[in-house]
Amino acid sequence: MLGASILLTVAVAAQVVLATPIARSAYSVKETHYAPRRWTQKGRAPRGQMLSLQIAVKQGDFEELERNLYEVSDPSHSRYGQHLSHEEVNALVKPKDEALDLVHEWLLFNGVDKFDYSPSKDWINIKISVEDAERLLATEYSTYVHEDGTEQSRTTKWSLPLHLHEHIDTIQPTTSFMRAVPRSVQFKEFENVVIPADYKPPTDKTLARVCTINGTTPECFKTLYKTLGYKQKVPGKNKIAFNNFLGEVPIRPDAEIFLKKYEPKAVKGAYEFKFVSIDGGPQQDNASSPEQIAAGTSREANLDVQTIIGMTYPMPVIAYTTGGEPPQTPDAAAGDPPGNEPYLAWVTYVLKQRDLPQVISTSYGDDEQTVPLEYAKRVCSSFAQLGARGISLLFGSGDGGAGDIAGNDAELCISNDGKNTTKFIASFPASCPYVTTVGATQGFQPEVAAYRPANSLGPDGKLHGYYASGSGFSEYFPRPKYQDAAVKPYLKKLGNLHEGLYNPAGRGYPDISAQGLYFEYVWNATNGVISGTSASTPLLSSVLALVNDALIADGKAPLGFLNPWLYEKGYKGFTDILSGGNGGCNTTGFPVTKDWDAVTGFGTPVFPTIVKLAKGNH
Incomplete structure (x- = not known):
């Protein structure tokens, strides 16, 4: 049990002076969220298991932050490129004193006397046992098991005193079943190449070579x-980073082998990229251990680092590694097992930093409906804070077509609202309107939407799984205004196609695309190939990082939050993809059309044109 004495931290003591705390109102249910399909309740969570609870206190003026974000990201606005400082962002979202005081009072009344904050104090972090969390939130935690073996201690309903409902948006981990799933087509062995039936080699001799x-x-x-x-001009001032979750860690000796073969001038980069560990995220300089090899760990991380260094050397590269490593059996003796709320743990850390890379690539995501709405909104608003500071955040759109992680399995394309409605399942964080979402292409002249039907027969004589560029429309986030001119004509083209399977008023994605089929890479000192928007995302991030180099060298601001610029004029720097589709949920999925479409977005980058367009805004 938590100690009854009040031992205030320095941060708390500086803000809160309370008389004897009192309970101000009766408890009332704050949130209910169904356990998603493929999760099974196993039994009561261990009472002594420790949880790292993150309390989202209502932000003071997010609307003002959002207004600033769009002004500094809009190429038609006089403030374009005038990104906000660390301090300016924190001041805009800092909760009102009343909200902080009431939340502190409630925590102290319940014996919670040690906590820390995010930089703007909009997140309060506490460590608490399951037993005490159940008392604090008037709930009951259970152990839930995913079909892949992942275990999480979660609840489907929790409560707060009624007077706190307006001051607390969400508390996690409670009802969130989100996992950070890599956006690559995963196989037990290296992926075997299946040549698309309609593939034609490039006619351009240079490209064909x-x-x-x-x-x-x-x-x-x-x-x-x-x-x-x-030729890069300011690689010291301009940086790029990528995220690693679930125990993934880029392996330096594998990167060295890859670069020696494919980009010899960049070999030093294999040992020069920097690790930043968050919440005990792994770091290592040696080859994979036998345990890592047996588990297939670091394929995703290797793909990311090898692609990025191969494209951007000598630009500084940062590998963020965030702790949390499912599948994980709760162990009361361990005291504090990983929690797997990866995006929040990561973004809370980076929001504390004043010096950040200008582009950050993330090749992970999960079904949007596994994430409670208020939690998704708060994580998304944290991404907006980074965007206002001039950081470009790119996320993969997924590899299961219109059904994303459900893929082409119609039985998994079911809503998680208790109604069991057939739906195209949107993806998060890809659906957040404050990030740029990346789809996948294949082929070269022309590039087409990445697609491989289920049961494709490979050269190994085995059947290979379904893969298609992920896409969709959010059920949580409405379509942002910057998308109206591009998305409304596409919806008109769709007509009644798949009516009822998606939300036409939602944020559509992807925004742009890049190659995503059969990337060469090295894992366990062995060459192989791998596919997915996990490949497209670091590739496109690398191209945009090079654009930033050209901008910064000219004394101009980096691209920052890309989408308003992209949808107004930046799309002219991308090659429109005109053929293909993606399927999903045992349907034809979304079609690829002229201009923006919900499979490839605006298409693939043309670096010199993007640089010219971007410089024209300053």
Whole structure:
């Protein structure tokens, strides 16, 4: 049990002076969220298990923060590129004193006397046992098991004193079943190449020499997207980063092997990229351990680091590794097992930093409906805070077509609202309107939407799984105004197609795309290929990071939150993808059309044109 004495931290003592705390109102249910499909209740959570609870106190003026975000990101606005400082962002979202005082009073009344804050004090973090969390939130935690073996201690309903409902948006982990699932097509062995039936080699001799669908390389990407020959001017001032979750860690010796073969001038980069560990995230300089090899760990991390260094060396590269490593059996003796609320743990850390990389790539996501609405909104608003500071956040759209993680399995395309409605399942964080979401393409002349039907027969004589560029429309976030001119004509083209399976008023994604089929990479000192928007995202992030180099060298601001610029004029720097589709949920999925579409967005980058367009705004 928590101690009854009040031992205030320095931060709390500076803000809160209370008389004897009192309960001000009766408890009332704050949130109910169904356990998603593929999760099974196993039994009561261990009472002594420790939880790291994160309390979202209502932000003081997010609307003002959002207004500032759009002004500094809008190429037509006089403030374009005048990104906010760390202090300015924190001041806008800091909760009102009344809200903080009431939340502190409630915590102290319940014996919670040690806590810390996010930089703007809109998140309060506490460590608490399951037993005490149940008392604090008038709930009951259970152990839930995912079909892949992941275990989480969660509840489906929790309560607060009624007077706190307006001051607390969400508390997690309670009802969130989100996992950070890699956006790559995963196999127990290296992926075998299945050549699309309609594939045609490039007719351009230069492109044909360096690009083959059997395995794409940095030289192919640089040639295709026209970054080849670009000489970086300010690699010390301009940086790029990528995220690693679930125990993933980029392996330096594997990166060295890859770079020696495909980008020899960048070999030093294999040992120069920097690790930043968050909540005990792994770091290592040696080869994979036998345990990592047996578990297949670090394929995603290797793909990311090898793609990014191969495209951007000598630009500084940061590998964020965030703790939390399912599948995980709760162990009361361990005292504090990983929690797996990865995006919040990561973004809370980076919001504390004053010096950040200008582009951050994330190749992970999960079904939007596994995340409670208020939690999704608060994580998304944290991404907006980074965007206001001039950081470009790119996320993969997924690899299961219109059904995302459900893929082509119609039985899994079911809403999580208790009504069991058939739906295209949207993806999060891809559905957040404050990030740029990346789809996948394949082929070269022309590029088409990445797609491989289920049961494709490979050269190994085995059947290979369904893969298609993820896409969709959010059920949580309404379509932002910057999308209206692009998305409304697309919806008109769709007509009644798939009516009722998606939310036409929701934020549509992806925004843009890049190659996503059969990337060469090295894992466990062995060459192989891997596919997914996990590949597209670090690739496109690398191209945009090079654009930032050109901007910063000219004394201009980096791209920052990309979407308002992209939808107003930046789309002219992308090659429109005109054919393909994606399927999903045993349907034809969304079609690829001229201009923006919900499979490839505006298409793939043309580096010199993007640079010219971006410089024209300053």
